[in-house]
Amino acid sequence: MQIIEAGAVNKDYWKNLWKRRELLYFLARRDLIVRYKQTFVGVAWVVIRPFLTMVVFTVIFGSLANMDSKGLPYAFVVFAGVLPWYVFASTLSVSSDCLLANTGMLTKVYFPRLIFPATIFIVSMVDFLISFLLIIAMMAWYHITPSWQIIFFPFFILMASAFALGMGMIAATLNVKYRDFQQLIPFILQMGIYLSPVGYLNQIVPRKWEIIYSLNPMAGIINGFRWTLAPDVIEPYWPGVYLAVFISISALLLGIKIFRAAENTFADTI
C-alpha cells in the first residue's frame, strides 16, 4: 500500500533508491558510452586533460617560477595535485547541472532524484581510476616507491567527491529556480585551481596563514593525497586535513538535505 499525500516525506526513500540501483548502472553506462563514442581520442580524453594541465603548471610553477618541490620531481608534485582537483572540478560542474540536463526525465518519470548525483559520482570514480594508472606509471618512472600510507589515497579522493557533490547538489537545487549558478560554477573552478595547492605544495604558504588557507577543503585534501603517495617527503598539515574532512562531510550532508527538501517541487519549478 502506497500513500501519496501533501508534504508526506517518502519514508522508504533510501529503500527506493537502493531498489533502483540498476538504473544507476544504466545511467552511468550511458554517460560513459556517450562521452567516448564520438570522440576520436576516446577514453584517452580522461587522461589528456589532467596531463596537459600538469605540463603547463609544471612549466609555469616549476621551471619559470622555480618553486620548491622538496626534492620531488615537479611534474609529480603537480600531477598529484591535478588528480584530486579534477575529481572535484568535474564532479562539481556536472552535478550542479544534473537537474537541468535531465529536465525531460524529471517531469515525466519518478525515481529518487539522488540517482543523478550518484551517477555522477560513479562516472567520476571511473575517470579517476584511469588517470590514477598514469600517476602509478609516473611514480615508477621517477623511482618513487610507495609506502603503506598509499592505502589512504581513496579516502582523500572520496573527500574531494563528497565536497564537490555537496556543493553541486546545492547549486543544482538553486539552479532549478535561479539559473545564475550556472554562470557562477565555472568561475569558481577557474579561481579555485589557483587558490588550491594544485600547481604548488601548500608547504609554501606561510605558517600563520596556513589555517586560513585550509578553509578551502581542497587544500587539506590535495595535501593529504600527496602525503599518501610520498609520505617520506610530504608531511601533512593535520589541522588542515581535519578541517577538510569536516567541511567536506558537512557539505555533503547539507547538500543531501537541501536537495531532498526541494526534490518534490523540482518538476513544478524547473
Next chain:
Amino acid sequence: MSYAIKIENLSKKYIIRHGASSGSLKELVEHYKRKFGTKISSAVLNKKVDPFEVTLEEFWALKDISLEIQKGAKLGVMGRNGAGKSTLLKILSHITEPTHGKISINGSISSLLEVGTGFHPELSGRENVFLNGAILGMKRSEIQRKFDEIVDFSEIEQFIDTPVKRYSSGMHVRLAFSVASHLEPDILILDEVLSVGDVLFQKKSLKKMESISKGGSTVVFVNHGVDAIKNFCNQAIVLEKGKMVLNTTDINHAIEVYTGEPYAPAVTA
C-alpha cells in the same frame, strides 16, 4: 480492499507569477528593490502601484477530486486542454505533490506519460531499450528476458544496433512504445501514448494494451481520441477546469458530456 486507487479530496494548486517571466535571481532582487522603492515613494509622493510589480495568482489545476478505481478497471480520463488530466496523472505518478488530499494505491504502479523518456540519440536501439526499461522501473533480468519480444514488437530488428539518432521518428516511437508496453505492473498510467506510429501500429498497440489489461491490470488512461476510450475503457471521468463533473461506467454518456454532442462511433474497418 478491492480498489486499486482511492483518491480522496485531491487538490493541486499552482502559483502563477505575473511580472517575472523566468524567475531569475535578478528578477527576485529587482522585485524587492521595486517593492521597497514603491513603498517609500508611494508613502511620500502618493504614487500609484508599479505596473511591473510581481503579483502572485493561485491556480487550482485540480479541485477536490474524490474517486475510487476498482481493481481491473480501465478508467478513461477525458477533458479539454487545461482541465487537469495531466496534473492528475503526474500526481498519481509521484512526479508532483498534491496540495491537499490523499491517494491510496494498492499494488505496483508504472506510469507512462511519454514514450521514450531518457532515450539517448547517440546510443544504439539495444542500449536504449535497456536504459529506457530501467528508467521505467524494469529489472535488468526482466528486460533481458523480454528483449527479443520487445524488438519483435517494434518491427525494427534490422536497426537495433544503429544509433537511435539515425532512426525515423516513426521507428523511434515504435521502439519506445514497445519497451513501455512490456511493463507488467498492477496499475498502469498512460498519457496520450497510444497515438504513436502509423495506423497499423496504433491498432497493434491498442491490442497489446487490451491483452495487458486482460491480465488483470488496472489502467488509467488519457486520450484525446474518444474512440480509443470507447473501445478500451469500462469507466470514465470527465474533468472540467480542475473539477470532476462526471464519473460513470456509461462510456457513451461520458463521451457526450465531454464532446457536447451525441456520440456516434467512427466506422472502423
